[in-house]
Amino acid sequence: MADQHRYVLTATWTGNRGTGTSGYRDYDRAVSVEVAGKPLLLGSADKPFRGDPERWNPEDLLLAALSQCHLLSYLHACVVRGVVVTDYIDEASATMVTKGNGGAFSEAVLRPRVRVAETAMVEPATAAHDDAHEWCFIANSVNFAVRIEPVVEAG
Template sequence: MAVRQHHYQVTVTWTGNRGEGTSSYTAYDRSSDLQATGRDPIALSADPAFRGDASRWNPEQLLLASASACHKLWYLHVCADAGIIIDEYQDNAEGTMVEGVRGHFTRMTLRPQIRLRHPEDQPRAADLHHKAHDACFIANSLNFPVDIEPVFLHDKLSVV
């Protein structure tokens, strides 16, 4: 079976030149816009700890969101294939990064809260997180642990 390749393209445009360019570390904003064909732009910046704008998404959040969304998509897929009906899914994901010359993430923890149509499916639904994690393209591309800590709820999820 041939392996299919998928290609992705985005454009990140720096918008933080205050007129002095990068004449000093404090002379410029970390702002940029993320664009892809046919989509609304996303306002980006650095984490506020690195002189970024807290009102904009930062790369660390986007990496965490990518891992969370990929796991969710695979989890819904494997549950559908297994005949398990998910009615609600909300992940409160968290990542840990260390600073330094070679700053890097050390771990991510996904904490999906899930409401099943049939609560008796919970043992099988819990096991399927392993299958979803193994299939997740993003998790397979990371070089640090991604832990999955699902919680199964029997009432409506409250949106954070």
């Protein structure tokens, strides 16, 4: 039997400049996202879509969710394999292709650089990325390729 987990948030458009959506250039793309007990997240559209480049956009958030999900799944996989991770940083990227008023992501690439405690842990730490990719809820939920290009070092 599968467990179900429910997530609830409130997204509020805060960009009415007084005339609502009377025209494409007449409203701001400002959004606030709230989850009970968590800091307020300020969002917008990406700059090419008339958004505020200082705010998170949905595309940033999707890539952040993929990267963070892999990271957390990876740390668990390393514990299971007896690997001690001492440092992890991911330089992730994603590509989105637009057509007319729509579009889609074509791929995301996660590039985790991992440091482990001992040289003998490098091989199982590298293999743990396969487990993490299999276990990542977000990667399992998207309809585009998510590639993992890890580098694992000891030290």
